[in-house]
Amino acid sequence: MSKTKKWISLIIVIIFAFIAIFLVRNQTSSGNDKNEITIGSIGSDAQIWNYIAKLPETKQKGIKIKVKNFTDGVSLNTSTAQGKIDVNAFQSYAYLAAYNKSSTKNKLGVIGTTYLEPMxxxxxxxxxxxxxxxxxxxxxxxxxxxxxxxxxxxxxxxxxxxxxxxxxxxxxxxxxxxxxxxxxxxxxxxxxxxxxxxxxxxxxxxxxxxxxxxxxxxxxxxxxxxKIDQSTKDNINILATAKKNQSNKNFKKLISLYHSKKVQKYIRDKFDGTKLEVQKPVTYLTK
Missing domain, CATH: 3.40.190.10 (Periplasmic binding protein-like II)
Incomplete structure (x- = not known):
């Protein structure tokens, strides 16, 4: 093989390598493990996530949280299922189940449990x-x-x-x-x-x-x-995302942030103890 052909081959290899790196980076930034997470929330839950977004612990986990306020749960679920919102924080497991039952196309999945507050x-x-x-x-x-x-x-x-x-x-x-x-x-x-x-x-x-x-x-x-007991587990609030994103590693970091001692103290003080922490595996909801 001539030197010219070798150089051409080398240049082609380098070009393909750069293309591969670009595609991987693009996928990471906009796909399953994106670092900036948009959380859709309602009312007092939005206050909690605005607090979490500003914590140094959030930055230490390599993520940035952007909170978007909604006033309507159906539109928030729809936006989440369609991928316009990454994660939402406002609903009980029963509410999510009702949405999934009524939605013929886009479904939601549970990332983890957060709290139960009595009706x-x-x-x-x-x-x-x-x-x-x-x-x-x-x-x-x-x-x-x-x-x-x-x-x-x-x-x-x-x-x-x-x-x-x-x-x-x-x-x-x-x-x-x-x-x-x-x-x-x-x-x-x-x-x-x-x-x-x-x-x-x-x-x-x-x-x-x-x-x-x-x-x-x-x-x-x-x-x-x-009363808080096994009969009310369908009423446990959860973090939800589009079904396809349930295993997202960065989204799962939100659960550990929520259940940190600092965040739990803030929630108890801010909401008079009415949001009772529930730290259970997702399988607990379906047993």
Whole structure:
């Protein structure tokens, strides 16, 4: 082989090597292990992730967190499933399951567990569950996961009974007995704190993230709230991402950051102890 041909061969090899390096770097920066992670969140959860984003520990892990606020869980899940948002932090496992069931194309996966906060029954008119009159109207969420969760809470409070077939996405048609003849009004569950000020509403089922935004503490202000036990594991909040990104190494770093002592102290102090840490493997949710 002539020297000219050798040089040409060498140049071709070098060119292909540079192309390969470029492709690998591009894949790393925009693919599965991207260093800048956009987290979509709602309300108080967004506050937590804004705090985590500024920690030196986050930088030490080689990632940068950008938090984007949403007001609607469905649009946030859709954006996450489509890859427009990398990870979201706002929902329970049951809420995610309901989204996946309704979505025919893009699915979500769980990265890890974060916390459980009790749902409560709130009222501006009554001080005790027993004071709610027969025939009263109770406001309940208009999404399947929180509708079912609220109905289970009403049953635990002794106000209704549910059919044996009642599941995590069941609705009011699965009520077996309604001895107080309560009426149910479906509402956007982010409006709960405002709804209880309506005199036509006797009580409302409100999740704690929304309650906190309305200056309500589930441990102090609710008439009745969920007890923390195995029966409420579907209500554990999680970090979610597009199904294809579940094994993303950098996304998994978010879980260890969340469960660090510094972050947990911040959460306890900031939210009056109403966000109860749950550090369980993902398999715990499906057992």
């Amino acid at each position: 409560g029954i709130y009222s501006s008119q009554y001080k005790k569950i027993s004071e709610i009159p027969d025939g009263a109207t109770i406001a309940i969420a208009n999404n399947a996961a929180n509708t079912a969760r609220g109905l289970r809470l009403l049953e635990k409070a002794g106000l209704i009974t549910l059919k044996s077939s009642f599941g995590s996405l069941s609705g009011i048609n699965e009520i077996k007995s309604n001895p107080h003849d309560f009426k149910f009004k479906e509402i956007d569950d982010t409006t709960g704190p405002r709804v209880i000020k309506d005199n036509t509403i006797a009580a409302a089922l409100i999740g704690n993230t929304v309650a906190l935004e309305g200056k309500l503490n589930v441990l102090k202000d609710s008439l009745y709230h969920e």
